[in-house]
Amino acid sequence: MDITDTIAFLVIICEYVMSFAIVFGACITYRRIFRFKPKKYLLFSTLTALIIPLWFLVSIYFKDLGIREISSELVILLYTLLFWLFITDRKPRQLVVSFAAMIFSGYIALGTSVRFINLGEIIFDSSVAIYPLICRFFGNTLSLMFIILVSELGNKKIDEPLSLSNICVLALITFISSVNMYIQIPVLMGMDAFDELLIGFLTILIAVILSVRDSESKYYSRLNKMNENYLAAQKNYYKSRQSAEIEIRRIKHDMNNHMICINELCRKGRYKELSDYIGSMTEKFAENDSLIFNTGDNIANAIISDKMLKSRENKIRFSVHGSLENSGIAPIDMCAILANLLDNAICAASRMPDGQRTIELEFRQNVYFLMITVVNDTDRPVSIENTTKTDKINHGFGIYNVRNAAKKYDGEVSFSCNKKGENTYCFKAEIMFPKIA
Numbered sequence: 001m002d003i004t005d006t007i008a009f010l011v012i013i014c015e016y017v018m019s020f021a022i023v024f025g026a027c028i029t030y031r032r033i034f035r036f037k038p039k040k041y042l043l044f045s046t047l048t049a050l051i052i053p054l055w056f057l058v059s060i061y062f063k064d065l066g067i068r069e070i071s072s073e074l075v076i077l078l079y080t081l082l083f084w085l086f087i088t089d090r091k092p093r094q095l096v097v098s099f100a101a102m103i104f105s106g107y108i109a110l111g112t113s114v115r116f117i118n119l120g121e122i123i124f125d126s127s128v129a130i131y132p133l134i135c136r137f138f139g140n141t142l143s144l145m146f147i148i149l150v151s152e153l154g155n156k157k158i159d160e161p162l163s164l165s166n167i168c169v170l171a172l173i174t175f176i177s178s179v180n181m182y183i184q185i186p187v188l189m190g191m192d193a194f195d196e197l198l199i200g201f202l203t204i205l206i207a208v209i210l211s212v213r214d215s216e217s218k219y220y221s222r223l224n225k226m227n228e229n230y231l232a233a234q235k236n237y238y239k240s241r242q243s244a245e246i247e248i249r250r251i252k253h254d255m256n257n258h259m260i261c262i263n264e265l266c267r268k269g270r271y272k273e274l275s276d277y278i279g280s281m282t283e284k285f286a287e288n289d290s291l292i293f294n295t296g297d298n299i300a301n302a303i304i305s306d307k308m309l310k311s312r313e314n315k316i317r318f319s320v321h322g323s324l325e326n327s328g329i330a331p332i333d334m335c336a337i338l339a340n341l342l343d344n345a346i347c348a349a350s351r352m353p354d355g356q357r358t359i360e361l362e363f364r365q366n367v368y369f370l371m372i373t374v375v376n377d378t379d380r381p382v383s384i385e386n387t388t389k390t391d392k393i394n395h396g397f398g399i400y401n402v403r404n405a406a407k408k409y410d411g412e413v414s415f416s417c418n419k420k421g422e423n424t425y426c427f428k429a430e431i432m433f434p435k436i437a
Contacts, residue, residue: 023083
């Protein structure tokens with residue numbers, strides 16, 4: 001192998017390292033910084049990174065075909081498309097995030113590579129072809145190490161994706177910071193190239209820190225709001241329970257008088273009035289008993305009681321069946337699941353005409369699984385991916401919170417919406433948790 005073949009081999013190695021740095025860096029960005037979940041990204045990065053070296057080989061050995069090297073912009077677009085098709089769920093939002101992740105990784109890798117080559121030309125003899133290749137190799141490796149380092153900044157306990165606006169801002173800042181490193185600008189001193197590289201890295205680092213901290217701040221804000229809702233629900237539950245118990249004690253205290261009235265109506269043969277009197281008493285007992293139920297979980301009792309009161313205000317028939325005893329679900333997660341599902345059910349059912357507003361909540365469990373089911377009627381087909389609420393910025397987190405809470409227990413969440421009649425649909429939300437011994 002002569003020197004030409006050696007250099008060609010090293011160029012191919014550098015091309016592969018560059019491609020791997022871009023693709024794997026984008027996967028790390030997508031997963032650890034933007035906090036979306038890719039599929040089998042290590043295998044994807046290893047295989048996809050072969051595209052550019054193979055294209056380089058073809059362009060060398062088949063020059064007669066007029067094949068040229070691929071531009072960096074085309075590389076970014078090609079990798080973005082492959083990234084979106086093979087390791088995401090192929091949703092439109094994920095296409096934007098994939099492109100942003102590729103911009104973030106790609107321009108860091110390209111800019112770092114160019115600046116290390118510039119440094120190498122000053123430090124080493126530029127007439128020796130192998131030196132720029134060595135610098136390029138270390139530049140690509142450094143860019144990947146930088147992305148992995150930046151990915152460690154976030155709180156590992158928080159698994160919530162960054163907002164789309166934060167993601168786009170990060171991609172834009174990365175692009176602007178890397179352009180000065182990427183464009184071939186004459187360098188008079190090696191320190192100038194180093195300064196530009198350092199400033200570019202620091203700018204990107206600060207932008208990532210601010211974006212991640214902003215996302216975490218919003219997460220904790222929503223968590224605090226959820227805790228406040230839980231405490232308010234618990235307070236209302238105990239208040240309503242106390243009122244119901246007082247009312248029942250009052251009725252029992254008057255039971256002797258009730259029995260006198262019943263006996264008198266019966267003696268006089270006034271059976272219609274007797275029936276109405278007994279019916280009113282039964283209704284009164286049932287109304288109070290409905291707020292004194294026991295699912296076996298105090299948190300669930302509090303949430304259900306609060307939502308049941310809201311249902312009554314909206315003239316919704318709310319029924320509860322089953323038990324949650326020994327569910328093993330943490331209070332904050334139980335609050336997230338029931339509160340969000342029931343809020344959505346109340347919102348949908350309240351749009352139905354009077355007399356057609358129903359919500360059914362059912363708990364079923366055996367030694368293998370626990371199932372939570374919420375069924376309600378609605379006047380329109382429901383799309384899980386797109387919120388129907390007017391405040392789309394602050395809403396849309398309900399279903400996400402339900403999925404996130406269920407995921408902690410390896411639970412599976414499913415939604416269905418079937419047509420029942422004209423302008424009437426039945427929406428069902430089901431969560432199945434495996435029982436852990």
